[in-house]
Amino acid sequence: MSDRAVPGDDRADDRRAREAVAATGPTVRAMAPGRVNLIGDHTDHTGGLVLPMAIDLATTVTGVRTGNRVVLRSADEPEPAVVPLDVGDPTRVSPPWARYVAGVVAELRPTEGFEGTVSTTVPIGAGLSSSAALEVAVALVLGADGADVLALAQLGRRAEQRASGVPCGIMDQLASVAGRDGHALLIDCHALTVAPVALPDDVEVVVVDSGEARALSGSAYAERVAQCALAEAVIGPLRLAAPGAEVAIDDTVVRARARHVLTENARVRLAAEALAARDPAMVGAAMAQSHASLRDDFAVSTAVLDTLVGRLGAAPGVYGARLTGAGFGGCAVALCTPGALDRWGPERSWRVRPSPGARVEGPARG
Template sequence: MTTERRALLRDRVTQAYVDSYGEEPAMLVAAPGRVNLIGEHTDYNDGFVLPCAIDYETVVAIGPNMGSNVRALACDLGGDHDSFEAARPFAKQTAEWKNHVRGIAASLTDRGLALAGSNIAIAGNVPQGAGLSSSASLGVALAKAFEEMHQLRGLDKTGLALIAQHSENHYVGCACGIMDQLVSACAKTGSALQIDCRSLEASAIPIPEHLSIAVVHSGVQRGLVDSAYNERRIQCEQAAAHYSVLALRDLTTAQLEEGRSDLDKVSFRRARHVVSENNRTLAAAEALKADDLVTLSALMAESHASMRDDFEITVPAIDRLVEVGAEFLGTTGGIRMTGGGFGGCVVAIVPKSKAAAFEGWINEHYQTPDNGTAPFFLCKPSAGVSVLQSK
């Protein structure tokens, strides 16, 4: 993590905790956001993804209280707060952040893990509505904080990710796959993480030192729960049932074509995206290991076209931003939409020697829909969840 950025975040959440609860927190836990380099909407189809954690994160300050309530404070939302009985059934709230906190507590309880009274303060710097998994970062940080605070046993980092995914699926209301939570929990510094979303096996893929990861916000905000994300998941499940496979991950390109005659055109395009995206993701991991930017550039371009034409999750601003970035990069790097879709960000793999010029090019040739400058984030591939301090 960028040292100065993390220090500011730590100071902010610690001071908010002290102001609210009158004492220092027992510990601070941080979990990063993520950017997916390639492999979109493949995770809930039991497929392959290639994300990396980024040096933007959520920090949770936590300590015990004498009661049985969990009391939580959202530093980034004007000091909004919540309080609930840890052992009682989940009760959905209007404010989504509260559902994340309550959902993690309920998901731990569902696993038979008992929570005691806790005081919590939350602060983060993962850009909101950008497709950089601020929600997964929050969920993983909360799960780790509860685990450490209450000395819960039997949860490794993969277990923490599964708790956070369970909360999203069953309590927050987003039918996300495991990718976001798993990379936030398990990422390695300086590497992307190739994940098999069926077996949950993960392999670190080193990112060559001369490359940077740039994330550029289109200026179009997005939100998974309110988008067509869940609709796409249902369409994929229906396509898998048509082909009589457990998940689209099990479908080959040949089988996809052979069985398409009785499948409606929309479902076929959805399935074609997933099948081809899995193939691209495996090839991209090999290209990254080989530092083969020509191949990686082509694979990222094909991925974006598939998301635009077959999965239909891009928007005009995103398409324009990718077009502008590709004009600059050529075959020296790659660019594509990243995240669930319908707005948010693009990700670019850029030679460090060209990063500043790339940002200047974007500023010169792209404007957000409200005629503004696109927010530009130069990210470092970072490690997963960690305890920053503990008394």
């Protein structure tokens, strides 16, 4: 759902469709949260370290298993997603948001269709993993095994790649599936291990929307992945290399990309240790360094994001701030004392808390 559309006006038809779905049989309902990444961006696609958390903004899919196609309607989209079970190329499906549904169908290949509705509180196109939340929720209502956390996350990642053509890592889907109440998640994206790290009670996480919508399919994300691959051809796996190893790379741009990944992995380790030690000032310092690296070495920030992060970092009670997600627009995240950003403006902001991962809330009687 990274291509946001203007909500439709045909609410009466949507209501009748929901009533028809409710009348056909047992309702299946699944919820999948979005995520915010505290630190560790553009490291997951090289098998590095990330420190995200699932958040209390989520996508819910509700309906019944029926027929030979998946039909989903959303108040946030003027056209429904209508996907046959034998869908071929998800990138050819229209409207654009339906491609993520099609990616899941193409990967899961369910034997029974689904008809229902999608609702979400995850801001679309803001870098909070609205597409991953949709993919995971759709997979669950179509019968994917929610108990196999890793397999569900991997399915969602493959669906995203098929739908968008973006060679994304696994962070977004794994954070949505494996979220834990009150905890961030230290994820090793090579070993695919998840270690919960408690978030202290005396800090808040606030997400602030820059106002620049983000769509990775139209960004230089794939180019950055390719540049990391070029770096690995010289110095080996970036996940294993120590900061400083990048000096062996002659190409100045590729060297800078590698420098970000190597130093970012080190910052993730530091931030996780500082969070566990209840040292928010150290976490905040790592976040500020991370943003500078994403701006200068990885070149995925924007002037608007840089200004926003600077303002946040200078606000009383803020330990640190950075862009969150892949960049190219979207949101910034700030770690702060409780209430420090309650009157923040003019940008939209959300105080988010680390929340449980995806779950099936049905079947239940509709």
